Structures are given as structure tokens and as C-alpha cells.
Amino acid sequence: MRTALSLLSFLAVSVLILAPMAMADGYSQPQDYQPPAYRKPADGLAAGYYGESCPDMEGIVQRAVKKAFAADYTIAAGLICLFFHDFAVGGCDASILIDAPGSEKYAAASKTLRGFELIEAIKTELEAKCPKTVSCADILTAATRDASREVGVSYWPLVYGRKDGRQSRKEAADKYVPMGRESVTDLVAFFESKGLNVRDLVVLSGAHTIGKASCAAVKPRLCKNKPETLDGKYGDFLRRKCRRGDAEHERVELDGVTPTAFDNGYYKNLERRMGLLETDQKMLHDSRTRSFVQEMAREPEEFKRQFAESMRWLGNVQVLTGSEGEVRSKCSAVNY
Ligand code: HEM
Structure with missing residues (x-):
């Protein structure tokens, strides 16, 4: 009996000591956690990549994002979306930033x-401090992480290069x-083609x-009269809102209940048939995605933690490293 009690107290003490260590970087994974095969670290990226060549890189990005966010909090949504669009075409290589006739920016x-x-x-600031060193892809990745922090997402550590x-x-x-x-x-x-699940x-x-989102993006949802997937009052509100003005410029909050809070309200809205985009709402009604929607609607903290985790891996998708690609002098143009 005494041996069993000692074993129990040893286990309890171990949990108390080890749990905070496992959570120290914001991730509560068990100590023996092995990332799935598709989440192996990308070769050529490292945490201390700019340690000698541009030691204050993260600080410079963070201060700039903080200042921009203080002036206009909607920049967080802007950067997160920009980062996703960059990732979507050929991975995180800053191709979205190139400003040239026929470039992604003009899609x-x-x-x-x-x-x-x-x-x-x-x-520009980084070029002044550490010329020809920090890539635009790394800047966009770090700025998106910092913007996400500003809206309350858990911190995630980054690797660079x-x-x-x-x-x-x-x-x-x-x-x-x-x-x-x-x-x-x-x-x-x-998502699976990019190694995400x-x-x-x-x-x-x-x-x-x-x-x-612009009314142009919302229209497909409104054209179909499907009360089983669209709340009646919300549908009426959207129809009224999107009747005014032109569809490109009239904009509607993606989360109609808590539009400025980075919370799990988005998932609760899906459960109330109040998703703004048709693609969002479909995730509640599809057997492959429903249980995850329900889980995120129930677990606000898990959503923020998991969002950070998925963003971290998204930033490692199809990256160019080593002698591939280049470090642009300006983010809007390739080097000549
Ligand atoms: C999974 C499929 C996705 C679809 C179909 C989708 C579609 C859209 C659409 C249509 C808009 C509105 C664009 C407009 O009319 O202005 C939008 C906005 C946005 N998307 Fe997505 N998206 C998806 C995934 C993502 C992901 C994975 C992220 C980030 C990790 C993201 C972040 C955002 C943000 C933050 C906005 C608001 C942008 C702003 O306020 O400027 N989206 N998305």
C-alpha cells in the first residue's frame, strides 16, 4: 500500500514539474511527441539563422508590426490572409509580393x-541594417506570426532561412x-497536396x-435558398447589406457576432448556420470536417493553440532554401 502511495505521489510531482516545461513554448505536447511524417522540419531552416548576420531581425519585424497594428488593428487580418495566399501558390516564397505585370498580385x-x-x-529597414540578408519570405512569415500574437493567438517559435x-x-x-x-x-x-491535413x-x-469579405465572395451563398444551411435572419441581413453598393467594394464581417476578436466564435457561427462563406458553412455539414468544427466550437483555448501549431507548419511548406531562390533587395521585384 505504502509503495503504491509513494508511486502515486512521485507521478503527481512529475506531472506538476514536467507539464509547465512542456507548455513553456506554448505547446502542450507530451515529451515523447513525434511530429507526423508530413511535419518533419524543413531542411535548411534554422532558429538561429540570422543570429550573426542580422541579430535583431525578429525585433525589427515585431516593432514594426506592433506599430502598424496600433494604427490599424485590421492589418492583422490583412497579413494573415496575405501569408495564406503566398503559401497557396508554390509555398512560402514571397511570390505574392512581386509587383509586375501578370504577377500573382494581379490575380x-x-x-x-x-x-x-x-x-x-x-x-527597407532591414536592408539598411543588414543589407542583402533577410528574405522577404522570412519577413512575411515573422510579420504574420507577430500580427497573430497581437490579436491573441498563442506564440509559435519560427525557423528561418x-x-x-x-x-x-x-x-x-x-x-x-x-x-x-x-x-x-x-x-x-x-491542403493534403501541401502536406497539411x-x-x-x-x-x-x-x-x-x-x-x-467582399459581397462578391458572399453572393454564391445567398443565391442558393437553403434554409437548412443558412440562418433566416442572417441571410436577410446579408441580402440587405449586399444589395447596396457594388459587390467588389461592399465588405461584410467574416464573423458576424464577434468580428474583431480572435476567438472560436467562427465555429459557433457555423453551428448556428451563420458562416459567411459557403466553403466555411460546408465544413459543418461534411462528415470529414464536422467533428473538428464541433471540437473547436467547444474548446476556445485549444483552437488558439492549434491555430498557432498549424500556422507554424504552414510556414514551412515548399520553402526554397540554400542556393535555391534569392534574397530580394526589394520585396516587390526580383533581383536583376
Ligand atoms: C480553406 C479555404 C479558404 C477559403 C475558401 C478562403 C476564402 C476567403 C475569402 C473568399 C475571403 C474574402 C476575400 C474578399 O472578398 O475580400 C477570405 C478572407 C480572409 N481569409 Fe480566407 N479562405 C480560406 C482559408 C484561409 C486560411 C487558411 C487563412 C489563414 C490562415 C485565411 C485567412 C483569411 C483572412 C484573415 C481573411 C480576411 C482578410 C481581410 O480582412 O482583409 N483564409 N478568405
């Missing part, structure tokens, strides 16, 4: 993207970036807990 999918000027301003791509084609953005009309099967296939799809879509 229909990019019409409402924001944050380009902030990333360029950070680049991404290089910038030299290709950017608007046709590719229009082909690959999800626009809100896809089926769940299309979205699952798209169904849970990542549901969790990352939770970014739609902040930000706005």
Missing part, C-alpha cells in the same frame, strides 16, 4: 489583399487560391474569425 484572388506596404517598409522565389504568375493564383466556391473535397485535396484545414479556416 482576381488577390484583389483585396493588404499589407504589402508594411512588408516593404520592414524590408527561406529564400525568395523568382516566379509569380497570376494564372497560378487564380487556379490554386481557394475563393469560397470549392467543395470540401477540393479543399481537403488542396483535414484538421489543419478546419483550424486554419478559423482565421475567418476576424477580417472581412
Whole structure:
């Protein structure tokens, strides 16, 4: 009996000591956690990549994002969306930032993207301090993490060393970036093609807990009269709102209940048939995604933690490293 009690107290003390250690970086994974195969660290990226060449890189990005957020909190949604669009076409290589005729920036999918000027301003500051060193892909990745922190997402540690791509084609953005009309099967296939899974799809879509969409993106949902997937009052509100003005410029909150809080309200809205985009609402009604939607609706803290975790891996997808790509001098143009 005494041996059993000692064993129990040893276990209790171990849990008390080890749990905070496991949570220290914001991730509560068990000590023997092994990332799934698709989450192996990307070769060529390292935490201390700019340790000698640009030691204050993270500080410079963080201060700039903080200042921009204080002036306009909607920049957080802008940066998170920009980062996702970059990832969607050829991975995180800053191809979305290239400003040239026919580049991704000029795709229909990019019409409402924001944050380009902030990333360029950070680049200019970094070029002054550490010339030709920090890639635009790393700047966008770090700025998105810091913007997410500003809205209350858990911290996630980053590795650096991404290089910038030299290709950017608007046709590719229009082909690959999800626009809100896809089926769940299309979205699952798209995420899986990038090494992310169904849970990542549901969790990352939770970014739609902040930000706005244009009425043009909402129209497909309104045209179909399906009361079983659209709350009546919410549908009437959207029809009224989107009747005014032109569909491109009239904007609606993605989370109609708590539009500025990065919370799990997005999932609760789906349960109330109040998802703004058709693709969002479909995730409640599809057997592959429903249980994750319900889990995130129940577990607000788990959502924020899991969002950070999925974003961390999203930033490692299809990165160029080593002698691949380049470090651009300006984020808006490839080097000549
Ligand atoms: C899974 C499929 C997804 C679809 C179909 C989708 C679609 C859309 C659409 C149509 C808009 C509105 C664009 C407009 O009319 O202005 C939007 C906005 C937004 N999306 Fe997504 N998205 C998806 C996933 C994601 C992911 C994974 C993230 C981030 C991790 C994200 C972050 C955002 C943000 C923050 C906004 C608001 C932007 C702003 O306020 O400027 N989306 N998305």
C-alpha cells in the first residue's frame, strides 16, 4: 500500500514539474511527441539563422508590426490572409509580393489583399541594417506570426532561412487560391497536396474569425435558398447589406457576432448556420470536417493553440532554401 502511495505521489510531482516545461513554448505536447511524417522540419531552416548576420531581425519585424497594428488593428487580418495566399501558390516564397505585370498580385484572388506596404517598409529597414540578408519570405512569415500574437493567438517559435522565389504568375493564383466556391473535397485535396491535413484545414479556416469579405465572395451563398444551411435572419441581413453598393467594394464581417476578436466564435457561427462563406458553412455539414468544427466550437483555448501549431507548419511548406531562390533587395521585384 505504502509503495503504491509513494508511486502515486512521485507521478503527481512529475506531472506538476514536467507539464509547465512542456507548455513553456506554448505547446502542450507530451515529451515523447513525434511530429507526423508530413511535419518533419524543413531542411535548411534554422532558429538561429540570422543570429550573426542580422541579430535583431525578429525585433525589427515585431516593432514594426506592433506599430502598424496600433494604427490599424485590421492589418492583422490583412497579413494573415496575405501569408495564406503566398503559401497557396508554390509555398512560402514571397511570390505574392512581386509587383509586375501578370504577377500573382494581379490575380482576381488577390484583389483585396493588404499589407504589402508594411512588408516593404520592414524590408527597407532591414536592408539598411543588414543589407542583402533577410528574405522577404522570412519577413512575411515573422510579420504574420507577430500580427497573430497581437490579436491573441498563442506564440509559435519560427525557423528561418527561406529564400525568395523568382516566379509569380497570376494564372497560378487564380487556379490554386481557394475563393469560397470549392467543395470540401477540393479543399481537403488542396491542403493534403501541401502536406497539411483535414484538421489543419478546419483550424486554419478559423482565421475567418476576424477580417472581412467582399459581397462578391458572399453572393454564391445567398443565391442558393437553403434554409437548412443558412440562418433566416442572417441571410436577410446579408441580402440587405449586399444589395447596396457594388459587390467588389461592399465588405461584410467574416464573423458576424464577434468580428474583431480572435476567438472560436467562427465555429459557433457555423453551428448556428451563420458562416459567411459557403466553403466555411460546408465544413459543418461534411462528415470529414464536422467533428473538428464541433471540437473547436467547444474548446476556445485549444483552437488558439492549434491555430498557432498549424500556422507554424504552414510556414514551412515548399520553402526554397540554400542556393535555391534569392534574397530580394526589394520585396516587390526580383533581383536583376
Ligand atoms: C480553406 C479555404 C479558404 C477559403 C475558401 C478562403 C476564402 C476567403 C475569402 C473568399 C475571403 C474574402 C476575400 C474578399 O472578398 O475580400 C477570405 C478572407 C480572409 N481569409 Fe480566407 N479562405 C480560406 C482559408 C484561409 C486560411 C487558411 C487563412 C489563414 C490562415 C485565411 C485567412 C483569411 C483572412 C484573415 C481573411 C480576411 C482578410 C481581410 O480582412 O482583409 N483564409 N478568405
